Amino acid sequence: MIGDFVIQHAPALLIAVPMLAAFATPLVGRLGGAARNAWVLAAMAATSVIGVMLAYDVYTTGTLIYTFGAAAPDAAVPMDSGGIPVRIIFTVDAMSAFMVIITAISGFAVLLYSMASESRASGRDGFYALYLLLIVGILGMVCTGDLFNFFVFLEIASLAGAALVAFRIDKGVAVEAGLKYAVISTIGGLFILFAIALLYGQYDALNIAVIASRMQFTVLDEIALVLLLSALAMKAGAVPMHFWTPDAYSMAPSSITALLVVASQASLYGVFRVVFTLYSVTLDYAVIGWIVIVLGVLSMFVGVTMALVQKDVKRLMAYHAVSQTGYMLLGLGVGLAVLGQPAALESFGLVAMEGGIFHIINHAMYKGLLFLTAGAIIYRTGARSLDKLGGLGHSMKWTMVFFIIGALAIAGVPPFNGFASKLLIYESVFLFNPILSIIAMVVSILTLASFVKVFHAIFMGPRQPEYAEVEEAPVPMLIGMGVLAAVVIAFGFAPQLVVDAIVAPAAAALANQGSYIAAVLGGV
Amino acid sequence: MRMSKVVRTAADILFPFVLIFGFYIVVHGHLTPGGGFQGGAVIATAIVLLIAAYGYDAIARRITKDALRNTEALGLIAFIATALVALALGAGFFYNWLAGTGLLFGMPVGFGPNPGDLNTGGTIPLMNLAVGIEVLGALSLIVLYMLSGTQEAA
Incomplete structure (x- = not known):
């Protein structure tokens, strides 16, 4: 009974539950810290459960639509509207469901971790309210089927994210990083708003499916495409628009950094939604595909080479995040480049897309895990420079184990999940263009080298006198890291299961524009 | 810092009118330009007016940040x-369950050009009210925080 109700209204509840909880957090906070923590955890747990139920429903019964403000949520096109879906519609296809799963897992694990990691901070009512709003923003971005609504949720995520980056004022350094993030996000948001206006002016619609079905690819559409792609690639942290990531990622509290990674992935989702669903058939696949590929290769290479020279552990990881984003762009770019050739798509295009999409969830898990371990180290030692840290393997054993798991996963070493998705990318991209595949492998080797260095600097060596008092991280932080580590290992041992269950449907949903349009407009 | 008696008297006289104007903009949000945000901002300016006339300390003692924070949360939750x-x-999330029921704000909308009936719109005026409460709380809170920073210099 209640299960049916939740399933029927899952897309709305996915937004409503965390939003209501966020608004009530300042009031619940009056009852004390323990009550607030329980409230926030319960809200996030409910959101995650709803998210997973929604995803399961989408994977078993196909694309789900939810019309806000309608008497019946599944009625996308009102009787008297002349065949135009005038209302805001959430269109949750397999790709959206996939992103919802990522947010559900990361959001819960990171929240658990933050219960301990932020226990010494003041103003935690605001922190958790903003945390839940960031979750709302991410979930809204990946679920919505309405361009303007996408912009609104992007802004919610950006504002909450900027405030959270600045949460630890840190003598103004964190505030500067937060301001930078806010400015970059606003510029990106304005680009997107302008692009939406260009599309709305031509097609009298804001619904992605309607615009996609009417797309003419005029000069104005080309301008809109450039604006959308550049703004979303900037928000996703792709080179050459990556400059904000090291500041924002390194200055934010570590729990928030792990969530910002997911927020960046949501922007990446926006890139794919725009090229595969909004424009799709009107594009010159080879040209746009190669643009995405070049963005990806640049990100991979510049990211990892910048990471090699970093001394600050979180800055280093931030550059690696840029580098890993490149793999996703590469995989999806190859898929896009051959989207118009059924034979090539069948033989390697879809596999490349699956690799790229699989890498999104893998990256969110192991990169989140790595940022959380870095946060645990900073929490216990107060130091973040590789030159100062050392010998922590004696005292922080579990943190070290989790770091090893994350580091091996990001470097693509079997049997962890990074290897599984990278292998898909290597194999399929090799068939498309061997040089790209070789670059991807070289970047992986550099990543491994970089993390061996970090591992050695932080954990190896004799016990340092100034860290003699250092203890293992608190239990909630370990549980948070443990959840992500478990996912990393599970996905690494049974990659084929995961690919078949959630990744392949997502890739197929992206590649098939017609089914997305039909889900909203019916027919076809 | 208190202003002169002239300013204080003028503020006293203006205060209820500013409040009423703000409230008017909020409840007529579904008929005329304006709405919850704009009306809430106008009401917040009434508080700014009081602060200008009577000084930060006198007003901040009467209108506490905690009360404003509660107002803000209450508005959001009501929405x-x-x-x-x-x-x-x-029905679906955000469905207008009051429209056309004959209850509060529930009268059917007249056909053709008409001056507009306040008693229409269903949940839209309710949501305008909620947003008005939220914006009133949040903007006043922002003003109080900005002024509390400058207190030492004054």
């Missing part, structure tokens, strides 16, 4: 609760 009621009634 989303209005949308959630639709779910309880078995």
